[in-house]
Amino acid sequence: MQHASDQASTSLIGSALSAPIEVAPLVEEPSGRQKWLDRLKAGLGKTASSISGVFGGSRIDEALYEDLESALLMADAGVAATTQLVADVRKKAKAAGVTHPIALKNLLTASLTELLTPLQKPLHVGPQTTTVILVAGVNGAGKTTSIGKLTHHLAQSGSRVLLAAADTFRAAAREQLSVWADRNTVEIISQDGADPAAVAFDAVSAGKARQVDVVLVDTAGRLPTQLHLMEELKKIKRVVQKADATAPHEVLLVIDGNTGQNALAQVKAFDDAIGLTGLIVTKLDGTAKGGVLAAIARERPVPVYFIGVGEKLEELQTFNAREFAQALLA
Template identity: 45%
Template sequence: MFSFLKPRKVSKVSDNSEEAAQTASDSMSRKSWADSLSLTRSKLGKRIAEIFSTNTLVDDDLFEQLETVLLTSDVGVSATQQLIKKTRAIAKKNNLQTASEVKGALKTEMLSLLNRLSNPSQEKAGHPYVILIAGVNGAGKTTTIGKLTKQFTEAGKSVLLAAGDTFRAAAEEQIKIWGERNQVTVVSQERGDSAAVIFDAIQSAQSKNIDIVLADTAGRLPTQKHLMAELEKVKRVMSKAIDTAPNEVTLVIDANTGQNAIEQVKSFDKALGVDSIVLTKLDGTAKGGCLFGVAEYRDIPIKYVGIGEGIEDLIPFSAEDFIDAMFEE
């Protein structure tokens, strides 16, 4: 039985004289798409460019080389097959004669596939708007919550954070630090479980007319069935606090996981019904090709990507910017 009636431990913010300087420093650390995709471009974009620069004929060998590059760049088997199949069909239909023409066709198909991740999600009505944050260990969930909080508060929204990661010892302290930096309230409990903490947070937000609740959860692997079942329970309990909750389930994925990101999306989607994705650490990996596999699975919108460690280094995803940066020469 959940201890919903436990006294709530609320962490309130204090003034931080260094906040303005920190914000300025964070802003200066922001990177361009081209900088952020430099590693992925080296592994995928430049290798594609090399194929087209050394091949003049439009033949089976050209497409076999492209297939190899895509498969070894974390694009995934299914997405690779679809991209090659559609590019071949365009080349045949339009009687493309040069490798550069095929390159243009491939780029168009890659953009078309990634555009599935740019479609806005259907937001469910409700106030407060409750977002459940999930993902595996180390994906960057709590840091993402801190960065999202900054964006929401700068947009004029009031935000409350729920310290729902009750497994990791440092999780509560970490989310409180983000609360202080953003000057928002954090709801937590001593020895409480995740469902109880989040339930309390939603009720607190209702009573204070808060606009948005960001609910943190403990990291878990899709193979840990009992922990995935617990996450499903958390979602059910949230709907008891307010029947519209959660309004959105956001999955946080570390781009470094490569093709494993596809399996994470499938598993969490099956358990919770994922509404949106945040892709973190894109600037530090060559495995950005995994996005194509995610897009091929289902058109779950990627709302933000992490391109640095600064609090402002979380930017809206753009399929066009991603493709342009990847093919930049």
């Protein structure tokens, strides 16, 4: 698995510099972030209510731990993460002499935060002149919309962005990406009926020639079980490396937060195929249970760069482990 640089920077995206530049939250004002957190809590409210109900009694006993285990499994946390969290909470409760369920809930928040913290890594642009970001995902996950939101932020922050419409299987996908290009006033490489890898190659070559800061490559939505399409994705990565031997610098997967354990299966399949460096988790404002991030952290800890709670530009935000744990257990 590839790993993104951990070097932090407080600078916003600008022209390419000699050191990595951290992609800041899409909304930096405290009030804006708080409004977004309120949306996240509302989106995960059903799960939070189910888990919190476990701690409504007056004492800690085996029945409580069994109910907690069931609640975490129902939240899509998966067996491995659930087992780890319950064992960790038991250990902490015993060491601290905790006897009240509310205090036990606080211990669960701490344990979940610890489990999720390895996923909390920022997306960096640089130090290469042109950062190439390959974006994959299944149809309906919100991949192209997420690319549009990320493009908006990069462009607003001063970066020159070039989009590559390498989803040549669907005319609608190219049209959607073109709309985002127009909306963000950025250039796009798009060819009707062209080979997806050829479009990606042309885009990376053009990006380097034009000295843009970021090339975002949109690929065709595919299921990991569609082996011929997964092979096409591998081909795109290989061909991109012919245009730039160091590329792609980031390989992102967009996953739908509503798909539960299937999202974990997607992460594993795409990571095995193309080596993921980061995730964007979308649609946490609907029926998403949210626990799948715990499963990902336990079984395939690919960094979560952004999570989304809606369609608006500002509703795609950087992932923070403690904020998410608190929202899931609010």
